[in-house]
Amino acid sequence: MEEIIKKYSDWWDKKTYNKNEILHNAGSIANNLFYIESGIIKVFIANEKNNKENTIAFFYDNEVIVPYKSFYENTPSITGIQTLTKSILYSIDKENWIKIKKQEPELNEFLLQETINILYKIIYAQSDKSYYGKSECYNLLLERQPYLKNISDEEIGLFIGSDRSYINKIKNKD
Numbered sequence: 500m501e502e503i504i505k506k507y508s509d510w511w512d513k514k515t516y517n518k519n520e521i522l523h524n525a526g527s528i529a530n531n532l533f534y535i536e537s538g539i540i541k542v543f544i545a546n547e548k549n550n551k552e553n554t555i556a557f558f559y560d561n562e563v564i565v566p567y568k569s570f571y572e573n574t575p576s577i578t579g580i581q582t583l584t585k586s587i588l589y590s591i592d593k594e595n596w597i598k599i600k601k602q603e604p605e606l607n608e609f610l611l612q613e614t615i616n617i618l619y620k621i622i623y624a625q626s627d628k629s630y631y632g633k634s635e636c637y638n639l640l641l642e643r644q645p646y647l648k649n650i651s652d653e654e655i656g657l658f659i660g661s662d663r664s665y666i667n668k669i670k671n672k673d
Contacts, residue, residue: 500534500561500563500609503599503603503606504534504589507591507595507599510591510592510595510598510599511534511589511590511591512589512590512591513536513587513588513589514587514588514590515585515586515587516538516582516585516586516587516588517582517585518582518583518584518585519581519582519583520581520582520586521579521580521581522540522564522580522581522582522588523566523576523578523579523580524579525543525544525545525575525576525577525578525579526575526576526577527569527575527576528569528573528574528575528576529565529566529569529570529576529593530570530592530593531565531590531591531592531593532563532564532565532570532590532591532593532596533563533564533565533580533588533589533590534561534562534563534564534588534589534590534591535558535559535560535561535562535563535564535586535587535588536560536561536587536588536589537560537586537587538559538560538582538583538584538585538586538587538588539557539558539559539582539583539584539586539646539647539649539650540557540558540559540564540580540581540582540583540586541554541556541557541558541580541581541583541654541658542554542555542556542557542558542564542566542578542579542580543555543578543579543580543581543657544577544578544579545579552579552657553657554654554657554658555578555621555624556617556620556621556624557583557620557644557647557650557658559644559646560646562613562616563610563613564580566578566580567614570593583650583651583654584649584650620644623639623643624636624640624658627639627640628659628660633659633660633661633665633669634669634672636659637655637659637661637666637669637670638669640655640658640659651663652666652667652670653666
């Protein structure tokens with residue numbers, strides 16, 4: 500992906516985001532695709548009724564993040580995207596991304612692999628939550644995504660369905 504960014508550098512914007520910045524609000528239409536140079540990002544679904552959110556996936560260096568359905572179909576997204584650490588991201592608007600895809604057909608294979616990776620992250624997380632207790636979920640999550648050791652206990656808790664104090668107990672057990 501770095502080669503594509505270099506080749507079409509005029510179409511990409513590089514920006515540093517602070518921790519906890521919203522990149523995309525749930526309910527809005529996604530107009531930008533992001534490539535993570537560095538940082539940790541979460542995708543979440545907000546529940547307006549009880550004012551809670553459910554984190555569904557984390558993203559890290561060298562990954563692409565975009566609410567795909569919203570981006571390609573011009574429909575409101577059900578997910579929000581937020582930085583969890585200071586992050587350096589490249590973004591590109593939909594129009595320029597489509598131009599690049601037409602000129603670089605191998606990007607379709609890259610995007611397919613990215614989509615499969617995202618799907619597996621979500622499948623693993625959901626199956627872990629179904630089969631294991633919170634302590635095992637926590638350990639498996641950090642085993643599969645060790646960079647998450649750099650985020651708050653509260654964020655990990657939102658992901659595995661627990662609170663900060665329980666995550667502290669798990670950490671102190673190990």
